[in-house]
Amino acid sequence: MPHHIVTIPCLSDNYAFLVHDADTGATALIDAPDAPPILAELKKRGWQLSHVLLTHHHWDHVEGLADILAEHSAKVFGAVADEHRLPALDHALSEGDTFDFGGEAVAVLDVSGHTVGHIAFHFPDTKAVFTGDSLMAMGCGRLFEGTPAQMFHSLEKLAALPEDTTVCSGHEYTTSNCRFATSLGEDNAAVDQRVAETAGLRAKDIATVPSLLGLEKQTNPFLRSADPALQAAIGLAGADPVDVFTEVRKRKDNF
16 A cells, blocks of 8 residues: 655745554655654654655755654665765665665655755555755755756656656745746647746745646656747757756756
């Protein structure tokens, strides 16, 4: 049976996630931006953490970990490539590794770009992927360390997952990402609809994360570098998709 996912707002615009297996009681935390809201959610539900899964080393994804581990004796999982700057790991992981969580084989994907060593966690039975600051709702993470080509190929890996996969990303950036998508000047009804739906949700203070991968593939400009309509809108008709992605990311950086 699929596991239960809880989204926890943290800090000003971060999200952490809990994944719970009712049969075994196993509970995983994905990223630890801030301890108090996470500990409060665990206490409210009567859950004890068994796993902590870290996508990358940035402070707003790990800052709360020490206080959380002071109350929960969970095992910490993270990337071997990022081990030198992550909190102490019990399990150091590389792309292609899997580990068991409540009877589900969780797969590790290298999604470097935002940082080198950034990983994502795919729960295939639960139909969810935890992407941190790689693939986001209507966007992708800024390239602090990786290259555009590196991020392009990371996003291609995520886009290859089933379209009914829930994308659990690390920030509430969708409104600004929608404004950027509109600025590209593309005539796209799906994008227009998503912009309107996002505005409606945020007006009611409703989270736009998680999102569905199929919707991201239809509307997220960073997943549509091969789309002739997007290419034409930015003056790169027929260009290599990596070059299209590079231009879109450059425009977002300067937006």
